[in-house]
Amino acid sequence: MTLVVAALVLATPAYAGKPVGSGKGAETEQSGGGDGTGIYAAARITYSGSVAPSGGTGNVTSSDVNWAPSPCWYAPYLGAKDFKKKMSADIKKAASAPGMTGTPGAAIGQTKAHYEDEFGWEEHPGYKDYNVEKDGEGMFWAGVENPNEPDILKRNSCTELPFWVDNGEAPPPRYKRAITPEILAALAYQHMELPGTEVTLAPDGTTKVNLPTWAWLDKADFHEVRATAAIDVPGFALTATTTAKPVSLKLEPGTPDAETYPASGECTFNDDGSIGEPYAKGKADQTPACGIKYLRSSGDGTFDLQATITWEIAWTGTGGAGGRMPDGTNTNAQAITVQEIQAVNR
Template structure:
């Protein structure tokens, strides 16, 4: 049996990070509002998250992997749920023209929570379970606001259900919040620093002159995002960790050669990437870099520098595992000039 008259969509996602350059936190969405406690996933960050400048979310290298479009999470205690639900039902039942199938559905919904009216695998409740207030919570569907597919976002369409403190949701609710879901949400909202590589020559280089590229260890480090739900009788969290493993250079033109040929510069033993240019290296091939074969004319080439991050997670109860690698990068304008010959 399904009811579509009343929708339950409570925010449980992260806002924008705020804080210092070595750690940040999000403003919590949800929390107490006088009617009860809403499901709220608070996400905090640590690592090389810049305080200023542009930051961006990681992009999965697995095109088939997506964060969950919706899930079920703790919503309200019994007394607060009764106040909220009974008010909503009465308001809609008294709305003009509310009759027929919609009116009948509302009547059955009221019976479900007041008079123990249930069906297969879905028991009814006596007076909204108020005699068990404080011993558990009603759980409700939560949409992922970043899911573009409306049907997927609304696919968690079961009615709110009761879960005793310390107990797991009934098995039929496969999309109930878990550490793995929290890890995926942390992944989705992972804030990574800019990827601006050091170049020699800087900004302006010459045709057929190798340009060295590198990232010092101090420039970037692993980033962590922790998603947690902490409510009376319910605590769950997961920490997603992103570790940089390689840098990919895309010159911004086909008239260029990358080093190595793949354009992917792997991380060194000291956690740096590439090698800084220094005097005496002019005749050497850079371990990470580019040689442009044609001038950029009156414009520039947009060099794309993208970091690949190895991503894993750990969570409540010793859970954990790997998530798809992620990428994040940005562009740098590079001017390439012809070498001017001097004729005598």
């Protein structure tokens, strides 16, 4: 028989922000506040760098539709004496927590016996008096749900009772979702806030049929963006930083009756970090390095020009860990009015 529990209590995070680059992004530091009020309040993860406020998800869309951060993870929770105090105060709350539903047998009694009287199951040895004789030598780890992932995933992924890990030791291999730098890097990715992608146009906002519209992004508006996730509790600390580097801009005119420059609509970054080339007087007869030519009028409405930046994303973490992550994108829509060129008959 396996007794399961997975729950999370988060306090409202505090954060402070300041502008980055052109002001189209925000650099913040934020973290969960307090130690929570529930018996399985989560070990706190802090976020810093260019991240969404209030613990929300950022504006990055993964290019891999099958990629997602972990729906839950196991993390250090409490030392032995504090864990005993929490459990003893409200053992009934433990048995009614998310993940306990459907547990066969006397859930409350078995949970109590597991931590007090060494009652256990296969691969789940019990504890004597909540392991208080080892207080200070390790911590109980508990399941933590990712609040930004679907309930059905997080409730069915971390279903183990809190377990003991000695200081300096790794959790047993059977706990596949024990917190790692890579899990932290994915959480930083999920919270990352990238600058907007509003391109500069010439003509700006209103253009003419068959007139090339130049598009460009200034190098000052786009640069590497970093987001960091960290966990730091007594005897245990991990950190990971996710870095996004802009690599290309894709223009989608909002109508099939248009041509893009280049034909693919994919404008790459120049050596100086800019995209395209600013329009200047005397270039009217030239083909823009990055731009659009509309072949019909937008009539009484507008076309929605979609500008999508692709970001190459990598991560580094504690112990020299690191690697690539799926490219990310973020998109901005701009309303474009396209008018017919008026001819005057004399």
